[in-house]
Amino acid sequence: MKKLALAALAATAVLATPAAAEIKIGSTLAVTGPASFLGDPEKKTLEMLVKETNANGGVNGEKIELVVYDDGADPNKARTFATRLLEEDEVVAVIGGTSTGATMAMVPLFEQAEVPFISLAGAVAIIDPVKEWVFKTPHTDRMACQKIFEHMKGEGITKIGMISGTGGFGQSMRQQCLDVVGDYGIEVVADETYGPKDSDMTPQLTNIKNTDGIQAVVNPGFGQGPAIVTRNYRQVGLDVPLYQSHGVASKSFIELAGDAANGVRLPAAALLVADKLPDDDPQKPVVTAYKTAYEDATGEPVSTFGGHAYDAYHMLIDAIERAGSADPAAIRDELEKTSGFMGTAGLVTMSPEDHLGLDLTAFRMLEIKDGDWTLIEE
Amino acid sequence: MTRPGMKTATLIVLIVLIAAAPLVFSGTYHYRVATLVFINAIAVTGLVVLIGYAGQVSLGHAGFFGIGAYACAIGATHFGVPPLACIAIGAVLSGAIAYAVGRPILRLKGYYLAVATLGFGILVAMALTNEAQWTGGPDGMIVPSINPRGWFALAGLKVKTAVAWYWLAGTVMIVGAWIALNLKDSTSGRALRALHDSEIAARVAGVDVTGAKLQAFVISAVYASVAGSLFALFNQFITPDAADFLHSIELVTMTVLGGAGMVLGGIVGAALLTILPQALTVFQDYESVALGVIMIAVMIFLGRGLVPSLANALRRRPA
Amino acid sequence: MAELLQFLFSGLTVGAVYALVALGFTVIYNASGVVNFAQGEFVMYGGMITVFTYDAGMPLWFAAASAVAITCLIGIVLNRLAIEPARGASVVSLIIITIGASIVLRGIAQIVFDKQIHRFPAFSGDTPLLVGGATVLPQSLWVLGGAAAIFAALYVFMTRTMTGKSILATANNRLAAQLVGVNVKVVMLLSFALSAAIGAIAGVLVTPITLTNAGIGVGIALKGFAAAVLGGMGNPAGALVGGLLLGLIEALTAGYLSSSYKDAAAFVVILLVLFFMPGGLFAARTVERV
Numbered sequence: 001m002k003k004l005a006l007a008a009l010a011a012t013a014v015l016a017t018p019a020a021a022e023i024k025i026g027s028t029l030a031v032t033g034p035a036s037f038l039g040d041p042e043k044k045t046l047e048m049l050v051k052e053t054n055a056n057g058g059v060n061g062e063k064i065e066l067v068v069y070d071d072g073a074d075p076n077k078a079r080t081f082a083t084r085l086l087e088e089d090e091v092v093a094v095i096g097g098t099s100t101g102a103t104m105a106m107v108p109l110f111e112q113a114e115v116p117f118i119s120l121a122g123a124v125a126i127i128d129p130v131k132e133w134v135f136k137t138p139h140t141d142r143m144a145c146q147k148i149f150e151h152m153k154g155e156g157i158t159k160i161g162m163i164s165g166t167g168g169f170g171q172s173m174r175q176q177c178l179d180v181v182g183d184y185g186i187e188v189v190a191d192e193t194y195g196p197k198d199s200d201m202t203p204q205l206t207n208i209k210n211t212d213g214i215q216a217v218v219n220p221g222f223g224q225g226p227a228i229v230t231r232n233y234r235q236v237g238l239d240v241p242l243y244q245s246h247g248v249a250s251k252s253f254i255e256l257a258g259d260a261a262n263g264v265r266l267p268a269a270a271l272l273v274a275d276k277l278p279d280d281d282p283q284k285p286v287v288t289a290y291k292t293a294y295e296d297a298t299g300e301p302v303s304t305f306g307g308h309a310y311d312a313y314h315m316l317i318d319a320i321e322r323a324g325s326a327d328p329a330a331i332r333d334e335l336e337k338t339s340g341f342m343g344t345a346g347l348v349t350m351s352p353e354d355h356l357g358l359d360l361t362a363f364r365m366l367e368i369k370d371g372d373w374t375l376i377e378e
Numbered sequence: 379m380t381r382p383g384m385k386t387a388t389l390i391v392l393i394v395l396i397a398a399a400p401l402v403f404s405g406t407y408h409y410r411v412a413t414l415v416f417i418n419a420i421a422v423t424g425l426v427v428l429i430g431y432a433g434q435v436s437l438g439h440a441g442f443f444g445i446g447a448y449a450c451a452i453g454a455t456h457f458g459v460p461p462l463a464c465i466a467i468g469a470v471l472s473g474a475i476a477y478a479v480g481r482p483i484l485r486l487k488g489y490y491l492a493v494a495t496l497g498f499g500i501l502v503a504m505a506l507t508n509e510a511q512w513t514g515g516p517d518g519m520i521v522p523s524i525n526p527r528g529w530f531a532l533a534g535l536k537v538k539t540a541v542a543w544y545w546l547a548g549t550v551m552i553v554g555a556w557i558a559l560n561l562k563d564s565t566s567g568r569a570l571r572a573l574h575d576s577e578i579a580a581r582v583a584g585v586d587v588t589g590a591k592l593q594a595f596v597i598s599a600v601y602a603s604v605a606g607s608l609f610a611l612f613n614q615f616i617t618p619d620a621a622d623f624l625h626s627i628e629l630v631t632m633t634v635l636g637g638a639g640m641v642l643g644g645i646v647g648a649a650l651l652t653i654l655p656q657a658l659t660v661f662q663d664y665e666s667v668a669l670g671v672i673m674i675a676v677m678i679f680l681g682r683g684l685v686p687s688l689a690n691a692l693r694r695r696p697a
Numbered sequence: 698m699a700e701l702l703q704f705l706f707s708g709l710t711v712g713a714v715y716a717l718v719a720l721g722f723t724v725i726y727n728a729s730g731v732v733n734f735a736q737g738e739f740v741m742y743g744g745m746i747t748v749f750t751y752d753a754g755m756p757l758w759f760a761a762a763s764a765v766a767i768t769c770l771i772g773i774v775l776n777r778l779a780i781e782p783a784r785g786a787s788v789v790s791l792i793i794i795t796i797g798a799s800i801v802l803r804g805i806a807q808i809v810f811d812k813q814i815h816r817f818p819a820f821s822g823d824t825p826l827l828v829g830g831a832t833v834l835p836q837s838l839w840v841l842g843g844a845a846a847i848f849a850a851l852y853v854f855m856t857r858t859m860t861g862k863s864i865l866a867t868a869n870n871r872l873a874a875q876l877v878g879v880n881v882k883v884v885m886l887l888s889f890a891l892s893a894a895i896g897a898i899a900g901v902l903v904t905p906i907t908l909t910n911a912g913i914g915v916g917i918a919l920k921g922f923a924a925a926v927l928g929g930m931g932n933p934a935g936a937l938v939g940g941l942l943l944g945l946i947e948a949l950t951a952g953y954l955s956s957s958y959k960d961a962a963a964f965v966v967i968l969l970v971l972f973f974m975p976g977g978l979f980a981a982r983t984v985e986r987v
Contacts, residue, residue, distance in 0.1 A: 032666075034912065036812040069659060075518055075617050080410060080656070087407035101517040105615040108520070123517065166957060168517040171510055193956045197916045199714075199907030202707045202832075203952035206700055224814045224908045231906075235825045235832050236703065256816055256908055258823065435789055482972040488788055489732055493926040494971050496919070497964035508957045623919065627796055634789050667804035673797030677790045678782045 022065045023058075023326045025050075025316065026091030028081040028106070029120075030098035033072030034167070034196065034223060037252065039098040041294075041306030042120055043068055046095065048297045049313045059320050067091060071102050078102035079109065086113045092326045095312045096120050098305075101168050107134055116319075116332040118312040120305070122247075123172045127355040135335055135355045137311040137345055138304075139246060139269070139363055141173035141220070142180060147267035147363045148218060148243045149177075149184040151376070155241075157215040161190035161208040163201065163229060165221025169247055170196075173220035189213065194225060201225075201232045209238050216240050222247030227256035234260040241265060246363075250303035254371055262370065267363040269304045271344040272373045286342050307344030315341055315348065385559045388642045392555060396548040406540035411656055413540070416547035417609045419648040422632045423554045423641055424601025429630070430638035431567060432594035433574035434484065437492050437626050438499025442472045442599040444506055444621025446606030447521075451616050452512055454522040461524040465607040469600045476599030477592065484591045499626050506618040518617030521610045543612050550608065554601060555641050561597070562641075570594055602629070635676050637683025646685050699830025704952040705945070706828075710837040710906070712944020713844040714740075717899035718921025719928065719936035720848065721892040726931050727868035728888035731780060731791050735799035737918030738806075739893045742768045743900025744909035745806055748815040757817065765897040771802070772893025776886055799914055806911040819905040836905045843902045847895060848937055855933075864888060868931070920963075927967050929977030938978060942966075 027046060030039035050066045058064060067089045071078035078097060085091050086109065093116045097103030100123040110117040110133050117134050119126050124140035164174035181188055190211040192204035208217060217240060219229050226248045233242055242264050249268040254261045270277060274287040290310050291302045318341065319334035320326060338357060341348040346362020365376045403409060421443055428434050449468030453459035459467065483494045506513045513519060526542040561567045569590045572580040581587050610616045619625060628651065636647020658665040680687035718736055725733045746764035751757055779798050783791065820839050825832035855861040866874040867884045875881055900909065924943045928935025943963050950962040974980060
């Protein structure tokens with residue numbers, strides 16, 4: 001009883017400062033650390049959007065308050081911050097978990113606390129099997145593999161090499177690719193890896209080059225790895241097509257890889273080619289608006305990663321609006337009913353069986369030409 | 379104060395702190411952070427034995443922490459080992475490995491020993507990262523867990539899971555501290571401290587130097603392993619970062635910052651470095667700078683660590 | 698054959714960087730007995746300062762020179778603020794202090810610069826040269842040549858100049874050096890400046906190949922430290938051999954065995970060497986003081 005009173009006292013002390021009419025949204029992102037180039041634009045996007053919402057009078061007449069923690073992509077930190085968001089900040093919903101590891105570490109907590117959670121991480125394991133309180137916005141790694149293999153099949157490619165990063169993203173996507181590759185009549189004849197901090201991949205690429213019959217190479221991975229792989233790829237004189245993953249879908253990849261980036265193919269969201277989309281493309285207004293807003297607000301080029309946060313935030317705000325309340329359970333129910341939402345990743349229609357709501361059409365196949373993204377005609 | 383008095387005093391201070399801390403807690407988040415403090419403190423107590431008593435450095439103890447953690451994760455997931463039994467399995471495994479690698483490694487001195495232990499830790503972390511079919515790879519794996527709430531219910535008490543873990547981890551930490559304190563005054567403890575002061579002198583005085591070092595290494599490995607197992611069971615999720623080089627460094631920093639020569643020092647160091655990052659998040663980008671500055675400042679101004687230096691200062695002041 | 702040659706080029710380039718970092722460790726260790734875990738941060742600052750000066754419109758040579766100069770200053774400040782005040786601290790305390798310093802330096806870089814990955818153009822373009830069926834980037838030759846030049850210059854400096862000799866004297870016997878009039882404080886300062894410069898040059902040379910960001914220091918320091926110990930702590934020749942060996946083991950393992958376990962192979966070799974040669978490959982002849 002005494003403890004209860006003390007706890008209540010502490011709780012009122014915390015709540016005493018802000019006005020009562022506020023909706024608290026939490027977030028824990030990899031703002032620093034190895035995945036900071038994902039987490040940093042995510043954070044900036046969320047902050048920009050919250051400002052925008054509040055300037056327009058908030059949601060249902062209530063202002064939004066955003067609490068962001070930096071987990072540095074460390075799952076254990078993420079888990080502690082998730083507890084903090086739930087217990088101390090008492091948020092009604094959480095966006096983020098930049099990395100798959102951080103996301104998976106937090107999932108049980110949100111399931112237990114019954115607070116809706118929208119992850120910004122890639123792996124298919126986050127929403128398959130479906131978890132009641134967990135949603136996600138980015139395309140899955142499995143979809144990236146499928147999109148790539150679909151394109152290869154169209155090109156008549158049947159024998160490929162793979163070089164994968166051993167970080168979480170690379171390992172997970174490699175596994176997904178190996179799982180689905182058979183469906184497309186394609187065979188993986190060389191399977192190499194590299195560490196997340198490696199600075200030279202010519203030995204692995206030399207081995208791939210010396211494997212008979214290689215017609216294309218896939219590189220699952222993110223960070224500096226794919227840029228170095230791309231440069232080394234040209235260095236050792238590999239001339240078959242190189243497919244990167246959606247993990248490199250930011251302008252900095254082209255800058256880092258330089259001329260070597262030309263000819264690289266990758267599946268990515270429409271955001272990257274916002275200005276090149278035909279005017280009748282239904283996604284065009286959404287992606288152009290976000291691109292302009294983000295670039296004006298931060299002075300940095302837009303990336304698809306910030307786009308994941310954009311989608312998550314808008315779906316969440318829409319759900320709160322539809323629910324007419326900030327009750328976590330009501331928000332969850334409305335999130336699941338998201339239908340026909342046009343985001344930067346594509347058209348989202350969720351259901352109790354699908355907490356992602358995207359299909360393969362949401363992915364565009366791009367090729368880098370003259371240092372810029374171009375759409376490959378389907 | 380006599381030595382046994384010192385021992386009792388340390389234990390009483392710890393028990394009082396653990397019992398009193400919940401009075402200022404306002405939610406399970408605080409219980410969670412405190413539990414992490416206790417778990418880190420267990421690993422650090424082992425390092426007090428190794429660094430403080432025996433004067434040997436290890437930059438690879440997170441490797442044993444990782445072995446303990448994955449013993450629970452893999453044991454329960456792949457072999458159906460009951461969650462509590464895995465602590466013992468991890469401890470035996472870590473002890474055995476420490477015994478095997480300890481012999482050649484402990485012949486090395488100073489920075490050579492540092493690199494050898496570092497290499498050992500990196501090898502463990504690498505195996506955990508690469509063997510994804512067993513360990514889930516870098517994204518980690520879920521750990522089937524125990525819920526100590528049930529034991530409290532048996533005693534007629536109803537508490538939250540986080541609270542139950544707080545008392546469980548706190549108790550294990552006290553037991554760990556008690557064993558380490560007793561060790562200090564035992565024959566082998568005295569041998570270790572002789573070794574710390576001068577290895578050659580100890581050898582001349584007839585101390586089995588190799589045996590004593592190996593003993594300290596094995597004991598500290600078991601402490602780290604138990605801490606790792608508890609962490610996995612408590613956190614319900616584990617990644618190879620647990621065995622990472624940076625975690626090894628973190629454990630050593632906790633030990634030395636608080637004062638490697640004293641059990642209480644290690645525990646204070648663990649508390650400081652577990653709570654500080656939580657408190658420093660308000661500084662955002664300046665968080666790591668602040669943490670680094672604190673580390674440097676403590677080592678420069680309180681060279682022997684926080685607790686021994688403060689205790690010294692207090693003792694010098696006339697009562 | 699072409700395959701082996703390709704692996705060797707890869708291993709030597711990476712190994713040359715390890716060797717330079719190991720050399721940085723060696724210089725400070727000899728003057729002060731400190732293993733400076735912030736050594737990797739020097740490499741990072743060398744690359745990052747060049748990136749940002751170059752992006753601000755300065756010519757590449759000027760950007761590189763200012764990066765080396767500024768990093769030198771950082772080394773001197775580090776010595777003054779963190780190492781000098783801790784005179785006589787234990788090995789573990791010094792490890793913690795330099796690790797603390799590396800955390801601070803990394804944090805400052807993240808604030809002053811950013812957290813993104815960067816590079817600047819290679820000195821002589823990106824067109825690979827064909828050698829015996831293998832390819833080598835012109836920048837790799839810069840790295841190898843640069844490393845060779847630094848090792849040679851350091852050798853001349855240490856053996857032919859008065860200042861260099863006083864550093865060597867301090868390394869051999871601090872007290873004796875002091876007695877014959879060597880200013881140990883100045884030697885410490887010099888060694889930190891020198892070590893920072895070596896690290897920064899390594900960063901400048903290698904960034905066009907490996908890319909850089911504020912967080913690369915730890916990984917580089919780890920490998921450089923391992924290389925220094927493999928060769929024999931405090932021995933410049935050991936640093937050279939240890940670094941190159943480490944790079945070659947990694948490249949050959951990645952090429953012929955398993956790319957997943959190439960780092961493991963490197964550390965297994967280090968452990969084996971230490972088991973049989975507890976002082977490293979070029980063990981220093983020292984007697985343990987009682």
